[in-house]
Amino acid sequence: MTPGWITTTLLDNDAAGGWAVARSREGFLHDTNGPLFPREWLKRQDLSVFAEHGIGHLDGEPVYLLELDSPADVPGCSWQGLRGFMLQGDHTLYKVLGYAAQIGTWAREHRFCGSCGQAMVQVPRERAMYCQACDLRSYPRISPSMIVLVTRGDDILLARSPRFVTGVYSTLAGFAEPGESAEDCLIREVREEVQLEVKNIQYMGSQCWPFPHSMMLGFHAEYAGGDIVPQADEIEDAQWFNIHELPPLPASRSIARYLIDLYVARRLGHAEPVLPG
Template sequence: MRWQPARLDPTGDNGWALVHCQQGFLFDHRGVLFPRDWLKRLNLPLISEQGLGYFEGEPVFLFELAHQAEVPGASWQGLRQFMLQDEDVDRFRMLGFAAQIGTWVNQHRFCGRCGQPMRQHPSERAMQCSACGIHHYPRISPSMIVLVTRGDELLLARSPRFAPGVYSTLAGFVEPGESVEQCVIREVQEEVGVAIHTPHYICSQGWPFPHSLMLGFHAEYAGGDIVIQPEEIEDAGWFHIERLPALPAPKSIARYLIELYLARRSGAAEPMLPS
């Protein structure tokens, strides 16, 4: 594995750095990693610097910026575009981790209890308030994603946020006090109005948009007609396995759930788990 997260001391100038702001990364013709000492000579609107880990044995740090500054010879690109274009799984895992850490740091610059500035904890990956002592650790929001099936048909839906023509599985965030299985049943009922049998867990994927852990399920249709939740769903329907619409990106857990079901239905080899 070429990417290994680790907590690194940001003192000194050695190593490489990623530059992140608002789910976007700075890149040039050489890629997304820049010499750290060179970046420090630029007048960047730096919020925080975080030690991330090692890529191909070299230390990597994160420069989290207040806004997307112009850097000669470089451009900004969104994390989703890197996911769609980059075949390098380890590099995308590094970018996903960096995006989550950068978002967390940006959102915890001030204490939510007393309003005082937060600072990095000296021995943990945490933000600490010197005034009241509260700690904030990187945020992970549990969410579920489920493929609902009815024999040779898949229940797929599209959000207004999707690329044109793309349909996907159903997803939603876990509410306080409920299990993930309860969340699956509730979200399916809310979003498309149908009932399902007991959902079965398949796999999970860290989903850095911006800080979710997606827990993937499969569930069989139990009854009811599709009635979409208009504020969440633009369209939904049953699609035969031989007449599927445009599907989510190959690296996504949604695509994996679909391809896994298709493979099991046909007896083909099962796809690789998403990284």
């Protein structure tokens, strides 16, 4: 048995047994034991299953995703969104659910070929949807996104989007566009969102962010010039905050929080945090 969570294998849907998670537009089904259910038990419940996907092995046991048309009532169970599992609970289970959510969304959105409109089929032994009519393969979508902590000595630049929880400030982030390097994207996003220039860009690490399919590439950069001008509509407020007087910050498992905590720890000579995968 290989311990931990391994996502690479496609599984045989006709084989019995294993674990299963159920997902609807309300999130994942869970009870007091969490979101993993014995698969055969779950399939006996009154669920309208839209699709079933083998998604990997947890501690050597196969795990399947049941994608539902609608959130069913299962006695003793309730529904919780993926964000709730990110915020608290077992990190490995959150990784299982994050992967399940991305595969479920991708398979649902690629039932038909984007080129010719024919129905696509799942490719054996590969995580891909295939169009026989035009030989097109569609793989799970991952969107590279840059995230950067800009600093100026003991001050760090944090901003608020109107979408954030009230009071919370975070690092700047944005999606890469075709034709850009990660560094080009970072420089453009910082210009667009606050009209500042940065220098000494340093890659710090990455994180899967399954909301719905971002791959966060985390950077640190130093302030090089300009005055903060928040981008209309996107940035509600942006400020320099002294590391001793920080506002409410993003969730502890986010790479945004890691970038902030790491910089503060280094300035103060404290133990460095570990980036949650």
